[in-house]
Amino acid sequence: MNEVMKKTVLLWESIALLLVVVAVAAFFLPLADGIFMPREPDEIVVRMSIKESGGFDPEVITVKKGQTVRLVLISMDVSHGFTVEGLDIDVKIVNPEKKVVVEFTPEEEGVYMFKCTVQCSPLHHYMRGLFIVEG
Numbered sequence: 707m708n709e710v711m712k713k714t715v716l717l718w719e720s721i722a723l724l725l726v727v728v729a730v731a732a733f734f735l736p737l738a739d740g741i742f743m744p745r746e747p748d749e750i751v752v753r754m755s756i757k758e759s760g761g762f763d764p765e766v767i768t769v770k771k772g773q774t775v776r777l778v779l780i781s782m783d784v785s786h787g788f789t790v791e792g793l794d795i796d797v798k799i800v801n802p803e804k805k806v807v808v809e810f811t812p813e814e815e816g817v818y819m820f821k822c823t824v825q826c827s828p829l830h831h832y833m834r835g836l837f838i839v840e841g
């Protein structure tokens with residue numbers, strides 16, 4: 707092989723190697739999500755309203771330990787509050803027509819209770835639900 711051919715072969719080998727590296731990286735990159743790159747918080751919309759059947763939609767919120775969650779709290783009628791007992795989530799007031807967004811990263815697995823903290827109506831004490839942190 708002369709010099710030109712050697713260089714041409716080397717060039718094509720380099721391109722082939724590069725393609726292999728890109729293919730392998732493209733395969734493994736999704737697995738690295740959350741390790742090398744910050745993940746977007748999981749967004750959960752929570753609607754609150756006066757009802758005999760709980761008053762929260764959803765009534766069960768399930769999140770993953772270590773994964774930041776963005777709670778979007780919306781009141782469908784009057785002012786409500788939102789607190790999760792045992793966790794660092796305590797929104798004093800959520801007024802109708804004005805959503806409140808809180809971000810939280812659960813560090814402990816467990817089942818917690820959340821409830822309304824504003825005396826919103828005679829059905830106020832029905833306003834509760836479960837906040838589950840899975841491992």
Ligand SMILES: [Cu+2]
Binds near residue numbers: 822827831
């Ligand atoms: Cu209430």
